[in-house]
Each structure stands twice: as C-alpha cells, then as structure tokens.
Amino acid sequence: MAENKKSQREKSAAGASAGGGKNTGLAAREKRAAARGKSTNKEKWAATAEEKQATAGGKRASGEVWVVVEQEKGRAERVSWELMGEARELAGELGVRPAAVILGASGRGLAAQALEYGAAAVYLAEHPALDPYTNDPHCQALTKLAQEYQPQVILLGATTRGRDLASAMATELSTGLTADCTELGIDPEKRLLRQTRPAFGGNVMATIITPKHHPQMATVRPGVFPLPEAQAGASGEIVAVAPEIDSAGIKVKQLQFVPNPPEVSLGGARVIVAGGRGLRSAANFALLEELAAELGGVVGASRAAVDAGWISHQRQIGQTGQTVRPVLYFAVGISGAIQHLAGMQQSDIIVAINNNSEAPIFEVADFGIAGDLFQVVPLLVEEVRRRKEEAGVAAGEAGLDVAAIMDRVGRE
Numbered sequence: 001m002a003e004n005k006k007s008q009r010e011k012s013a014a015g016a017s018a019g020g021g022k023n024t025g026l027a028a029r030e031k032r033a034a035a036r037g038k039s040t041n042k043e044k045w046a047a048t049a050e051e052k053q054a055t056a057g058g059k060r061a062s063g064e065v066w067v068v069v070e071q072e073k074g075r076a077e078r079v080s081w082e083l084m085g086e087a088r089e090l091a092g093e094l095g096v097r098p099a100a101v102i103l104g105a106s107g108r109g110l111a112a113q114a115l116e117y118g119a120a121a122v123y124l125a126e127h128p129a130l131d132p133y134t135n136d137p138h139c140q141a142l143t144k145l146a147q148e149y150q151p152q153v154i155l156l157g158a159t160t161r162g163r164d165l166a167s168a169m170a171t172e173l174s175t176g177l178t179a180d181c182t183e184l185g186i187d188p189e190k191r192l193l194r195q196t197r198p199a200f201g202g203n204v205m206a207t208i209i210t211p212k213h214h215p216q217m218a219t220v221r222p223g224v225f226p227l228p229e230a231q232a233g234a235s236g237e238i239v240a241v242a243p244e245i246d247s248a249g250i251k252v253k254q255l256q257f258v259p260n261p262p263e264v265s266l267g268g269a270r271v272i273v274a275g276g277r278g279l280r281s282a283a284n285f286a287l288l289e290e291l292a293a294e295l296g297g298v299v300g301a302s303r304a305a306v307d308a309g310w311i312s313h314q315r316q317i318g319q320t321g322q323t324v325r326p327v328l329y330f331a332v333g334i335s336g337a338i339q340h341l342a343g344m345q346q347s348d349i350i351v352a353i354n355n356n357s358e359a360p361i362f363e364v365a366d367f368g369i370a371g372d373l374f375q376v377v378p379l380l381v382e383e384v385r386r387r388k389e390e391a392g393v394a395a396g397e398a399g400l401d402v403a404a405i406m407d408r409v410g411r412e
C-alpha cells in the first residue's frame with residue numbers, strides 16, 4: 001500500500017514537472033507581456049531587487065525560507081510552529097536561513113518561541129494597523145517585506161486567515177500559490193520547492209513547482225507536519241522592521257470580535273474515535289462519545305457522517321476536513337476512502353472496526369477488527385473501563401496497553 005502510494009506520488013510529480021499546462025501558460029503570459037512592452041514578473045522582481053540594493057545599502061536577496069506566524073493576542077497557532085520545523089529542513093537543504101515573520105505588536109512576545117521552534121531569524125513588524133488582523137494591512141506589510149528581503153519560499157498555515165492572506169499576497173507579488181500541501185521538499189537538481197497536494201478529487205497526488213515566479217508560496221493544513229521539539233534558549237537574529245502601510249488601502253475595519261462557540265479541538269487530540277456511515281444515525285454517535293471519554297479522546301467523523309447531518313462539519317477528518325495525527329485513531333464504520341485517509345493516515349496507531357473485512361481501511365490499520373461495530377464498541381468500552389480500574393487510571397489519563405486490549409477483544 002505504502003509503495004503504491006509512493007509510486008503514484010512519483011508519477012504525478014513527474015507529470016507536473018514535465019512541463020504541465022500551468023507552467024507553459026505562465027511562460028506564454030510572460031512572452032506576451034514582453035511583446036506588449038510590459039515588464040514581466042521576473043523583471044519586476046529583479047527591478048525591485050535592484051532598487052532595494054540601492055536603497056538598503058546593497059542588501060542582497062536573502063533567499064530565506066519564511067514562515068508567516070499566525071497569532072491572535074500573542075498566542076501563536078500551532079500550525080506556525082509545525083511549519084517552522086519543516087522550514088528548517090527545507091532551508092537546510094537549500095543552505096539558507098529559516099526565518100519567522102511576526103506581524104503586530106501583540107506578537108512581540110513570540111519571537112523567542114519562533115527561535116526555539118527552529119527560526120534562525122525573526123522579522124518583527126509592528127504598526128498600529130496590524131492589530132487585530134485584517135487582510136489589507138497584513139497583505140501590504142508582508143508584500144513589501146517580501147519585496148525587500150526576497151525570501152525564496154513563503155509558507156503559511158492553511159487556516160481561514162492563512163488562506164485569506166496567502167492568496168492576497170500571491171496576487172500582489174504576481175506569483176504562484178499551492179494551497180493545502182500535504183508534503184514539501186526540494187528538487188535536488190532545480191533547487192525548487194516541490195509542493196505536493198491531492199488533485200482530481202484526491203485521486204492523484206500532484207507535485208507542483210513554481211519555476212518562473214518568485215517567491216514560491218504554499219499553504220499547509222494544521223497537523224500535516226509534526227510539532228518540532230522546542231530548543232529552550234535558542235538564539236538568533238531579531239530584525240525589527242517598520243512596515244509602510246497606506247491607510248487609504250485599508251477597506252475593512254473590525255468593529256467587534258465575536259468568537260465562535262468553543263468547539264472540540266481535533267488538532268491537538270491524542271486519541272480520536274471517528275465514526276462513518278456505518279454508525280447509521282446521529283444518536284449512535286453516543287457510543288463513540290463513550291469510548292472517547294474513557295480514553296480521554298474526542299470524536300471525529302467521515303464526510304459521509306457529516307453530510308448525513310449526524311455530526312458538525314468541524315469534526316470532519318480528511319481532504320476537505322481536518323488533518324489529524326493523534327497517537328491513537330479509531331476508524332469505526334468508515335470504509336477508508338482516499339479522501340478520508342488524506343486526513344488521518346499520519347496517526348501513530350490506527351484501529352479499524354468494520355464489518356466488511358475487505359474494506360480499504362484495513363490496509364492502513366495497525367489493528368483491525370472485522371465485526372459489527374454495535375457489538376465491538378461496547379465490548380471495547382467495557383474492556384477499557386476494566387483495565388483502567390485494575391491499573392487505577394483515572395478517566396482521560398493515558399497509560400493503556402492498546403495492543404493488549406485489541407488482542408483480548410479480538411478473542412471474545
């Protein structure tokens with residue numbers, strides 16, 4: 001299975017880099033622009049570089065790998081640090097610095113954290129218009145910073161805000177943007193960012209490169225990359241920058257902030273019990289809630305269960321839902337469609353419960369129970385309770401021997 005996916009990925013990568021329509025289209029556009037006497041993106045970029053070298057005392061293009069840190073009132077989104085770990089890897093391969101960009105005075109306290117998560121430099125931009133977040137000032141500030149320091153790669157989380165900002169920036173910078181990447185890498189020959197994401201409804205993995213436009217931009221969903229280990233006391237350069245923001249260009253003003261009602265967070269969950277169409281009704285999700293509660297986990301779902309209206313969209317896992325990587329993932333009454341796998345196959349231990357022993361979910365599962373979920377799940381709950389009582393483990397605490405539990409339930 002793993003090998004099949006790998007070769008699929010390699011094939012689609014070869015397809016995308018062998019002169020796909022997108023790149024040919026862009027090259028043609030560059031030629032048409034040149035024929036009309038207009039400056040091409042490449043020339044604009046070069047002109048900016050020259051201007052900046054003149055105005056910034058000969059400052060050279062940094063060529064760095066940047067992560068735009070998403071923060072709200074001084075609290076960073078976990079995906080920013082996940083990306084910082086990946087940026088460090090990519091920058092290492094390119095032989096450049098990984099850097100974090102933090103916007104807004106409320107994010108000042110995050111610089112040290114960015115260094116601990118792998119940044120070698122932090123660009124800190126403060127301006128009254130940058131707190132709280134709205135698109136225009138953030139886009140203006142980041143675009144100018146990118147033009148000045150010329151990173152070769154800019155990464156953002158594929159969150160609501162990250163998507164909003166990345167698309168606006170890419171438009172301003174006349175460059176490409178690959179949204180929702182599931183894998184990043186460096187092409188060893190071309191030294192370009194390989195941006196892999198599902199395409200054609202998740203049936204193929206496409207690897208996209210941006211050879212003619214810079215910077216190369218990508219968004220990555222939370223949970224795709226692991227959180228790197230923070231290196232306490234790590235040091236690096238902090239670059240204070242004064243962003244130029246044209247207030248006339250700010251079209252949106254935040255009048256009031258109304259937070260969403262608190263939702264269960266799948267992103268940071270260590271145990272997820274996910275249910276699919278096999279559950280048959282919203283009421284039957286109570287079974288999964290019971291198991292999740294005993295294991296200190298949360299309940300997730302396949303799209304089929306969400307589309308049936310049995311559970312909220314926030315619980316959906318997969319290509320058009322959330323990407324998760326818990327320690328323990330239960331797929332209950334879920335067939336294992338590729339779009340579902342895209343969001344959960346990075347989990348450490350996958351347990352599948354399905355009454356069809358041929359279901360594809362068993363191919364990615366570490367433990368499989370071919371049986372009726374309405375019999376298996378109550379048995380599991382009972383077994384978990386019994387073992388916790390024996391071990392004196394309180395509800396929600398870890399410390400369960402999952403393999404032994406599965407073994408026992410399989411025999412009963």
Ligand SMILES: Cc1cc2nc3c(=O)[nH]c(=O)nc-3n(C[C@H](O)[C@H](O)[C@H](O)COP(=O)(O)OP(=O)(O)OC[C@H]3O[C@@H](n4cnc5c(N)ncnc54)[C@H](O)[C@@H]3O)c2cc1C
Binds near residue numbers: 302316320322336354
């Ligand atoms: C563009 C696109 C994006 C998509 N994005 C997502 C996404 O983000 N997430 C997602 O999940 N899907 C997504 N899908 C849908 C995906 O293709 C599948 O249709 C969906 O995952 C199926 O959900 P399911 O496994 O719950 O249902 P089914 O495929 O119907 O599987 C139900 C399973 O339950 C089992 N079952 C039935 N009764 C029992 C029982 N009593 N005990 C045990 N097992 C039982 C059956 O054997 C079966 O394997 C997307 C599709 C498209 C085209």
